Amino acid sequence: MGNKEKVYVRLEKQASGLPQTVICRKSKSAREVLQTIDRVRIDNKNALGIYELNVVLISRGNFEKLPQDRDFVLVNPENGKYDVIRLRVDEKMEDTEDIFLRVVAGVKKRLAYKEDQEHQLLLCGLQTSAKFTDIRRQSLENVRDDNLVMTAGAYDSLVKDSPFAFFDVVNGLTGDSFCIHRKHIIRLERSGNKEFIQLNRKHRIFLKIEGTNAVDAKEAGIYLRPDLASLCYKRRRSQWSMLTRIFVGKSALSLMCRRPYECDESADVVRISGSNMKLLGVEEIDSVILRYHTRKVKCRVLEMDDREEFASMNGENGLLPDLSIGIPAHIRNKLGITYVDCAVKVERDTDFLFSKSLPEQIIPLLLTFTTSGLVLDMNIVFEILFAIIVVYLNFSSKRHMRSS
Numbered sequence: 001m002g003n004k005e006k007v008y009v010r011l012e013k014q015a016s017g018l019p020q021t022v023i024c025r026k027s028k029s030a031r032e033v034l035q036t037i038d039r040v041r042i043d044n045k046n047a048l049g050i051y052e053l054n055v056v057l058i059s060r061g062n063f064e065k066l067p068q069d070r071d072f073v074l075v076n077p078e079n080g081k082y083d084v085i086r087l088r089v090d091e092k093m094e095d096t097e098d099i100f101l102r103v104v105a106g107v108k109k110r111l112a113y114k115e116d117q118e119h120q121l122l123l124c125g126l127q128t129s130a131k132f133t134d135i136r137r138q139s140l141e142n143v144r145d146d147n148l149v150m151t152a153g154a155y156d157s158l159v160k161d162s163p164f165a166f167f168d169v170v171n172g173l174t175g176d177s178f179c180i181h182r183k184h185i186i187r188l189e190r191s192g193n194k195e196f197i198q199l200n201r202k203h204r205i206f207l208k209i210e211g212t213n214a215v216d217a218k219e220a221g222i223y224l225r226p227d228l229a230s231l232c233y234k235r236r237r238s239q240w241s242m243l244t245r246i247f248v249g250k251s252a253l254s255l256m257c258r259r260p261y262e263c264d265e266s267a268d269v270v271r272i273s274g275s276n277m278k279l280l281g282v283e284e285i286d287s288v289i290l291r292y293h294t295r296k297v298k299c300r301v302l303e304m305d306d307r308e309e310f311a312s313m314n315g316e317n318g319l320l321p322d323l324s325i326g327i328p329a330h331i332r333n334k335l336g337i338t339y340v341d342c343a344v345k346v347e348r349d350t351d352f353l354f355s356k357s358l359p360e361q362i363i364p365l366l367l368t369f370t371t372s373g374l375v376l377d378m379n380i381v382f383e384i385l386f387a388i389i390v391v392y393l394n395f396s397s398k399r400h401m402r403s404s
Helices: 061-064 105-111 154-160 201-206 239-248 274-280 307-319 329-335 349-375 380-394 396-400
Strands: 008-012 022-026 028-030 034-042 057-059 071-075 082-087 099-101 120-125 131-132 135-137 150-151 166-171 177-181 183-186 197-199 222-226 252-258 270-271 286-293 295-303 323-324 342-350
Touching: 008 034, 022 131, 028 099, 028 270, 061 082, 061 099, 099 105, 099 120, 131 154, 135 166, 150 154, 154 183, 177 201, 177 222, 177 342, 197 222, 239 349, 239 396, 252 274, 252 307, 270 274, 270 286, 274 295, 274 342, 286 329, 286 349, 295 307, 349 380, 380 396
Parallel strands: 034 099, 057 082, 135 197, 150 183, 252 323, 270 295
Antiparallel strands: 008 022, 022 028, 034 120, 057 099, 071 082, 071 120, 131 222, 150 197, 166 177, 166 222, 252 342, 270 323, 286 295, 286 342
16 A cells, blocks of 8 residues: 555744644655644534534634635644644634634544643644646646646646655635646646646546536636645555556546445445446446545445436535445545545456456366376476466456456
8 A cells, every 4th residue: 555654743843933843754754845824722612514524613703814825734733643624614603812623523533632632733734735727728648647737837846846646636615626646747848937737627527617516717726735644655566466457457547526325324335337337347346446645445336326316415416427436434534535525546456356257267277287288298387377378368358348
């Protein structure tokens, strides 16, 4: 899965003012990423009736004191744990001299916040995030690879020397987002003085700036911000997984996270459309891998055969089932997904497909060893190589099931 060392925040004292916050992974650290804005306190009351796990309520007056061009991060100074949050104004909360926040239980859990904690929390802003209001259509050569293209100036300041592997592209008005690896962010050499990004149609639909219920991109603003947990992250694959990828073939899709059928909430299954199952090259009850930032979860896949039920569970969000995946809440929690309006990457599980098809290879292997030993009188090394070639050829049907 990659680096398993925990990423945390280290506080460094300054001569005056608030402490400097530094994102760390063991000996590696990233400075000038977080700016400490203010000390805040947690309200005794929990935020009720909210199903987005990272929403934090704040009074109108206190919210207007904060910078409006920042993505916010809440840091627990006692243990260095943090949580990326979405501030939402609660008109019923009273303005106070000290900033009080009303949070859901999930925020307290991720911060390991104790009710008797005397120290205040730190409200920080992401300095490395950038806002784009000029959104242009993607060029044809980059559409297939799901690349995001940005102007040279923005790329050099945000991505070029960044220690983060993943970035979130976020609609500032609706909160819809998708995650992209830095290798899929392309630098546009000749761009002039204007700062803009190019998105393909799928990305624009994910961000709700195109299609049904679309919002104005200039009004919303599209933000690019680093995923703090991906500091110096490198994905490591086992040799077995690399081998099964060669035999079975890899395939992946990006789909928007949605709620599944009601009967799926207690099961380790996800729902995708039949056309997406064919693109991935999987059948019902096959295993798939869900990836979101640096986390992954394996689960079974079922077809989204009742689109009316899917629409009833998601309301207006369920209007595009071919671009959606229904994920139960407990799986979203394992992936670190705090709200449903974000895209996840779905991969066919090549380890599972290889093991599933292995019994079908027994008879061809027995015939191969018998033929090579009795008829061809081959050396044992050549017998093994011959058997590997036979198995690879037998797996051609699995490789041809996928779209890529």
